[in-house]
Amino acid sequence: MEARRMRAADLFAKGVAQAEIGRELEVSHQTVSDWHEKWVAGGKAALKRTGQPGRPAKVGASDLAKVERALEKGPKANGFATDLWTLARVAEVIERVTGVKYHPGHVWRVLRQMGWSRQRPARRAIERDDEAIEQWVNQRWPKVKKLQSQGCVDRLPRRERGSASSPR
Helix, strand or coil, rough: CHHHHHHHEEEEEHCCCCHHHHHHHCCCCHHHHHHHHHHHHHHHHHHCCCCCCCCCCCCCHHHHHHHHHHHHCCHHHHHHCCCCCHHHHHHHHHHHHHHHCCCCHHHHHHHHCCCCCCCCCCCCCCCHHHHHHHHHHHHHHHHHHHHHCCCCCCCCCCCHHCCCCCCC
């Protein structure tokens, strides 16, 4: 954002209209107006960043390192029944380690700050038979596809079309 503000300051100095600056920098008219007001009062220096944006972090770097070590041990080592992390579980670990309570909906920010990303387990049926699937795809599917292209699929009994429901 600071680069945008510096670009805006250069455009203000050239006399470019605020509406045009907003379109070029893809910011709202109100934002450009606020920047212009600061620029008039203090020049380009008034548009420089004055510190960290937003609220200060609740959990410091040393506490985050402790949380990360706890998370790396896994959910079961942290007292959970299954080996799956959820935001609620991570929030519980953060509170246990640091004493800081986070709403589960905001835990992802902490995880992202630590460099973690969202992972989803592969959902596969225990009964899955990859060999049977491969056989169906290689042998049965070409026949069904051929019938479909010929317009014959509607003439197959429902059971043959793969529908689980009974015929009406």
